Amino acid sequence: MAQPKPNVAYYEFLSVNNDTRLRFYSQWAGWDKFGQEVRVPRSLHGESAPRLRKSLDKTVFIVETDRQLIAWRHRWHGLCYISAELCKEHMKEAFERKKAVVKGPRNEEFPLLEDFSDNYATWYPVIE
Numbered sequence: 001m002a003q004p005k006p007n008v009a010y011y012e013f014l015s016v017n018n019d020t021r022l023r024f025y026s027q028w029a030g031w032d033k034f035g036q037e038v039r040v041p042r043s044l045h046g047e048s049a050p051r052l053r054k055s056l057d058k059t060v061f062i063v064e065t066d067r068q069l070i071a072w073r074h075r076w077h078g079l080c081y082i083s084a085e086l087c088k089e090h091m092k093e094a095f096e097r098k099k100a101v102v103k104g105p106r107n108e109e110f111p112l113l114e115d116f117s118d119n120y121a122t123w124y125p126v127i128e
Helices: 048-056 066-076 084-090 092-100
Strands: 009-015 022-031 037-041 043-045 060-063 078-083 120-123
Touching: 009 037, 009 066, 009 084, 022 092, 037 092, 048 060, 048 078, 060 066, 066 078, 066 084, 078 084, 084 092
Parallel strands: 060 078
Antiparallel strands: 009 022, 009 043, 009 078, 022 037, 022 120
């Protein structure tokens, strides 16, 4: 099993078979005009991947090339750490969510539609 490179930032994503949605470990960026949380991927240290593998007793893929990214998206699926460089190149839309943030307090005219207590946000990417 590939090990993460030292001193490299990664982003954690989750893909499930036959589901176009991706989930990612996120951080809060603000509120949108509809009172919903805007969340963006949160960078992680690669050294947390081996600990995660052990605690979950599951495979955590380390994705550092275009070819690996395609294999993960279309064949491997599951939990992965994607290098920051690769992630920002191929998954820009997940980071561009910040554009939806508006200033000021939450618009409470709208109910909250999602619970992010596990820090995982859902993203519907355009299929490459």
